Amino acid sequence: xxxxxxxxxxxxxxxxxxxxxxxxxxxxxxxxxxxxxxxxxxxxxxxxxxxxxxxxxxxxxxxxxxxxxxxxxxxxxxxxxxxxxxxxxxxxxxxxxxxxxxxxxxxxxxxxxxxxxxxxxxxxxxxxxxxxxxxxxxxxxxxxxxxxxxxxxxxxxxxxxxxxxxxxxxxxxxxxxxxxxxxxxxxxxxxxxxxxxxxxxxxxxxxxxxxxxxxxxxxxxxxxxxxxxxxxxxxxxxxxxxxxxxxxxxxxxxxxxxxxxxxxxxxxxxxxxxxxxxxxxxxxxxxxxxxxxxxxxxxxxxxxxxxxx
Amino acid sequence: xxxxxxxxxxxxxxxxxxxxxxxxxxxxxxxxxxxxxxxxxxxxxxxxxxxxxxxxxxxxxxxxxxxxxxxxxxxxxxxxxxxxxxxxxxxxxxxxxxxxxxxxxxxxxxxxxxxxxxxxxxxxxxxxxxxxxxxxxxxxxxxxxxxxxxxxxxxxxxxxxxxxxxxxxxxxxxxxxxxxxxxxxxxxxxxxxxxxxxxxxxxxxxxxxxxxxxxxxxxxxxxxxxxxxx
Numbered sequence: 446x447x448x449x450x451x452x453x454x455x456x457x458x459x460x461x462x463x464x465x466x467x468x469x470x471x472x473x474x475x476x477x478x479x480x481x482x483x484x485x486x487x488x489x490x491x492x493x494x495x496x497x498x499x500x501x502x503x504x505x506x507x508x509x510x511x512x513x514x515x516x517x518x519x520x521x522x523x524x525x526x527x528x529x530x531x532x533x534x535x536x537x538x539x540x541x542x543x544x545x546x547x548x549x550x551x552x553x554x555x556x557x558x559x560x561x562x563x564x565x566x567x568x569x570x571x572x573x574x575x576x577x578x579x580x581x582x583x584x585x586x587x588x589x590x591x592x593x594x595x596x597x598x599x600x601x602x603x604x605x606x607x608x609x610x611x612x613x614x615x616x617x618x619x620x621x622x623x624x625x626x627x628x629x630x631x632x633x634x635x636x637x638x639x640x641x642x643x644x645x646x647x648x649x650x651x652x653x654x655x656x657x658x659x660x661x662x663x664x665x666x667x668x669x670x671x672x673x674x675x676x677x678x679x680x681x682x683x684x685x686x687x688x689x690x691x692x693x694x695x696x697x698x699x700x701x702x703x704x705x706x707x708x709x710x711x712x713x714x715x716x717x718x719x720x721x722x723x724x725x726x727x728x729x730x731x732x733x734x735x736x737x738x739x740x741x742x743x744x745x746x747x748x749x750x751x752x753x754x
Numbered sequence: 755x756x757x758x759x760x761x762x763x764x765x766x767x768x769x770x771x772x773x774x775x776x777x778x779x780x781x782x783x784x785x786x787x788x789x790x791x792x793x794x795x796x797x798x799x800x801x802x803x804x805x806x807x808x809x810x811x812x813x814x815x816x817x818x819x820x821x822x823x824x825x826x827x828x829x830x831x832x833x834x835x836x837x838x839x840x841x842x843x844x845x846x847x848x849x850x851x852x853x854x855x856x857x858x859x860x861x862x863x864x865x866x867x868x869x870x871x872x873x874x875x876x877x878x879x880x881x882x883x884x885x886x887x888x889x890x891x892x893x894x895x896x897x898x899x900x901x902x903x904x905x906x907x908x909x910x911x912x913x914x915x916x917x918x919x920x921x922x923x924x925x926x927x928x929x930x931x932x933x934x935x936x937x938x939x940x941x942x943x944x945x946x947x948x949x950x951x952x953x954x955x956x957x958x959x960x961x962x963x964x965x966x967x968x969x970x971x972x973x974x975x976x977x978x979x980x981x982x983x984x
Contacts, residue, residue, distance in 0.1 A: 503770070506837070511776075536839075537768065
């Protein structure tokens with residue numbers, strides 16, 4: 446992915462300084478005695494913990510009851526740590542059914558923020574797919590539905606807007622990943638009423654800092670960040686090196702928290718959604734939603750350090 | 755799909771290797787001891803290949819068609835479909851191959867074999883034996899559990915490779931029957947490659963070998979035909 450230029454970096458640093466303290470709010474519920482950091486959804490002000498839970502690959506375990514129970518335990522640990530947003534898609538194989546299984550096993554914990562996607566063409570088949578997804582989750586309605594990878598987005602956004610107007614849905618959005626179709630994403634962000642946009646953003650893939658994240662702030666659109674660890678590649682790369690001692694200044698105990706705190710400290714980001722199959726990893730991830738976040742100068746230091754490794 | 759060039763193979767991998775092989779483990783447990791019957795049928799096919807009985811083509815085609823149909827229903831539709839939404843399309847392909855083998859080999863009796871020492875025939879027999887005997891051992895040899903072994907007749911990869919071996923061993927190449935096993939091997943090799951599984955190279959090499967031998971056989975047959983005309 447392309448790196449952002451120095452001019453936009455300077456402007457970003459300025460924005461960060463101004464915004465980093467203003468937008469971060471503690472989640473009323475305490476996790477392990479510590480407040481969970483939350484961000485407001487720009488269109489409503491409703492707050493969400495800055496770390497959510499993705500389900501790409503990790504929750505696609507089919508009918509394997511042992512693996513399903515492991516996923517349910519991951520969800521239990523996620524909710525226990527103060528997490529709320531779970532994200533999935535019809536594209537992710539059995540993930541939706543596995544989330545529904547987990548929610549059922551955990552007696553439908555309150556406060557779950559259900560985020561799913563519509564991914565079908567032609568767009569006229571969207572409503573049927575959304576209803577099937579809702580049944581898999583076992584929820585009365587979704588909190589957020591996104592048009593996955595902009596597939597048939599015009600028709601799907603019409604459907605989602607109608608559902609939102611009818612009270613069958615609370616938020617709508619669009620998604621892309623790995624830097625694809627950013628021009629089109631920008632165009633849609635400029636012209637369509639959206640609550641969320643989902644993009645790839647991590648300490649090495651920062652293209653969205655140039656235009657999409659500033660545009661999201663300008664237009665009052667929440668940002669969900671996918672692939673925060675590049676599907677685990679960043680964690681594997683970083684864990685070959687010791688965590689720098691100065692990471693303690695932002696309360697990072699491990700590389701996962703280091704990488705996540707970098708992402709969620711961007712003022713435009715509402716929530717990052719790392720995926721995992723392990724309870725210890727979900728606890729590590731949720732640790733990034735606590736205590737101090739990096740300021741602009743620390744973010745620059747984090748980038749410089751990781752780029753050297 | 756726009757910007758298709760920005761996608762890599764890993765973007766299409768929907769599941770982890772752990773879950774992929776767990777699927778075989780649960781499947782094997784569910785159908786046990788059908789694997790024994792499948793291996794016995796495979797041994798019977800090899801015995802028929804070596805024999806000179808006049809009905810061997812029909813018998814081999816019947817067993818192969820049944821295996822492809824079983825894999826389509828029991829593995830692809832009932833199991834693989836739970837983690838890969840493309841599995842139902844693969845199942846259609848496997849069912850179509852079963853029909854093609856039944857049509858060509860049983861109804862039209864076109865699956866003929868020439869007894870003797872023809873190199874291509876021996877190569878086909880070797881590919882078949884490899885799929886029957888060696889392929890199920892690869893997983894355990896690289897550290898996976900025996901319970902996850904992929905067996906001819908019930909798992910797609912050894913079934914496809916074994917079928918390629920039989921088709922290569924046949925008296926004349928059957929391109930219409932070769933297409934689907936070759937396509938499956940390409941899809942499976944790509945999936946296994948993305949999962950960094952050692953079987954990726956095995957499936958790819960077996961399919962490439964079968965393709966080369968079949969092409970060589972077709973070429974030699976055409977040359978013989980043109981010489982006969984002159």
